[in-house]
Amino acid sequence: MKSRLVWLLSLLLIVSAFLAACGGAKDTKDDTSAPADNGQDNEDAKTEETAQPDAEQVLHLIEVDEIPSVDHSISEDAVSFVVLNNVMEGLYRLDQESMPIPAMAEGEPEISDDGKTYTFKIRDAEWSNGTPVTAHDFVYSWQRAIDPDTASPYGPYLMEGMVKNATEIGKGEAEITELGIRAEDEKTLVIELENPIPYFLSLMAFPTFYPLNEEFVKEQGDKYASTSDAMIYNGPFKLADWDGTGNWKYVKNETYWDKDTVKLEEITVDVVKETATAVKLYEQGQIDRAILSAEYAMQYADDPEVVNELETALFYFKMNQERNGKATPLANENIRKAIARAFNKDELAEAVLANGSRAANFLVPAEFTYDEDGKDFREYSDEFTVYNVEEAQEYWKKGLEELGTDKVTLEILGGDTENAKKQQEWFKSELERNLSGLTIKLKEVPFAVRLELDNSSDYEIQSAGWGADFQDPISYLELFTTDSPQNLMGYSNPEFDKLIESTKIELADDPVARYEAFAEAEKILLEDDAAIAPTYQRGRMALMKPYVKGLATHPFGGDYSFKWMYIAGKE
Structure with a gap:
């Protein structure tokens, strides 16, 4: 066995880049891009709690693959879900400890005694074009995801057997408008389930259940979500400089309801597939985080800038x-x-x-x-x-x-x-x-x-x-x-x-x-x-600059939240 290990190490075989999307990947993405938790011990945690932004709030990241799709009705991979988690927002969002907390929902819902009906109040929030976010936006989005013509990989998968009439819609036995979601008014959303769902609120942070502005989507037609300009956003950031392929940016969304929490002004993301290139860029100070594959993981194992999870x-x-x-x-x-x-x-x-x-x-x-x-x-x-x-x-x-x-x-x-x-x-x-x-x-x-x-x-x-x-x-x-x-x-x-x-x-x-x-x-x-x-x-195992603070990783849904990130202590 020892000789085989030596042989393996000599070949420098390294970590997989398999993308498996949160379906189809969520099969999951290759892991050379987004940030993980900073602060690996109590002292680091104390530093993070007391640190304050004190430098240019621009972060530089890499991703190992291009974005397949940012239309959340059809997205099915972890790369897209990371993007969507940061530019869009559902009824709930995962917090820094990955607990579901109200987001577009103004507070906790009213739940019926049988656990099958949820009534949400929608907070005062706007899309990036200034249009109010309403209960109707959720109804349209969910109906679009369950519509067979949309060919959503997640809509039927997640809704059938959960949301009232979703299974019947899939069989052609009910109309899309009969899906168990309705807007009683602009600010009141009612969701009816087939059975009590123990994990329902955590599911409300998942991209398939985000809202969509019907007027904007229909106005864009087939061009919707094909570029960063063909979308509007209700999350902490807006997608920018994305033409449907290649690199992209996140820029702070000034219409976001909780914009005062967001400290970063910009995040640049470059597609870099080779670990050697990523490490070189990190060492040169051109990026702020790099995932380490096997030979680099061994080389940097004792480096103080390494984080593990x-x-x-x-x-x-x-x-x-x-x-x-x-x-x-x-x-x-x-x-x-x-x-x-x-x-x-x-x-x-x-x-x-x-x-x-x-x-x-x-x-x-x-x-x-x-x-x-x-x-x-x-x-x-x-x-x-x-x-x-x-x-x-x-x-x-x-x-x-x-x-x-x-x-x-x-x-x-x-x-x-x-x-x-x-x-x-x-x-x-x-x-x-x-x-x-x-x-x-x-x-x-x-x-x-x-x-x-x-x-x-x-x-x-x-x-x-x-x-x-x-x-x-x-x-x-x-x-x-x-x-x-x-x-x-x-x-x-x-x-x-x-x-x-x-x-x-x-x-x-x-x-x-x-x-x-x-x-x-x-x-x-x-x-x-x-x-x-x-x-x-x-x-x-990743190298991450010590001045990067407030990174949040999640065990389900979108892998990373950038909402609480900031730069502090950068020389």
Whole structure:
């Protein structure tokens, strides 16, 4: 083992750049851009509390990919969600401790005794063009997201089974206007649910549920959200200098209702895909934060400007059972079980990533969601498909016999960044070394292309990932129900579907039984069916200038909030 670690380190294999969007990624984004929490100990925290802005309030960041879309009705990736989280605002916003707090809502809602009707008062707020934000803006936005013509990846996924009549609208059995949301007047918004939802208020901070000004959107037509000028904003910042591709800026939104809290005047964001370039720019003082991949993580491990965190982004292989109308070798259960056990996840986390990531033998992340007594969901569930070459080879042999062959070629679809390519090479080496007769081909494409291939199920194995949309195990497990728009890999298990559905209805008010049902569903998905193969829970190590203060990271929804950031102590 030691010799293999040395060999790995000598190749300088580094952290993945897989974008997996908060669907489709939230599969999650490559992690070379936005800021993480500053202040890693009590002394740092005290400094942050007492520091005051005392320099030019301009921050310089990088991102590893361009923005796929900032139309929040159709956005599905973490890069876009970070942007939207900072230029738009829903009924609620996640605060610096990632707790949902009223935002466009003037205060806490009135909730009916049965927990199914929420009445919100909309605060006095304006869009960036001076138009008032009203309850009607939420009604229009939600109806647009559930409209089949919009083809929203998140509208139906999040609303069906939750918002009254959303399921019927999806089946064509109800009109869009019958969705359970209505404006009683300009300032009163009423939302009707099918069942009580434990995580409903945290979900109100998610981009799909942001408002839209109907007049402006319709005036822009197909051009809406195609550039920064083809949008209006109700969040802390406005998007600027974005032509639909390439770099962009955030500028302070002077019409934002809480503008006095916002200290930064501008944030520049440049797209930089190579870690070496990012580190060089950081050292030259041209950017204020740089994510470190493996060899740089080791090089800078003791640097006082390093910050560390464990994220809730969970990465895995999606194993597609049907491609272009034909069954793939992955339709064979034993082939899937072999692949899921045939690569050393500990080695991946400790030697390839080397950034605080953890080996994942699970789908719902550790340190993400807890029961009423503070018990981590991981204590309810087990670990599955643990690395075991002997077991992998036994499953592989059975699978090949059932397929009537002694050789199989499979393609891994992944990213095109330097980091992604190097990790994909490691996967190829591991799988071919441990499974005789397997040939792995690598298909490395830009993130937007990978989303297209995912949406058309045009892949075999995909290096994918997911960051939570809200703080509940269902945010991960519901991805793989039969009708989920994120499934797209030919997987279906009625028992799994039934368990997930039960957590929304009969178990909605029984937290313990609900978690037990989730644990049973996770076992079916990973151990019994090996539908996907978890790889790692992402850790993050970054260089960040000590004068950057007030950064907020979130375990679900948009990864970062820039609202409370400022520059202090810069020489």
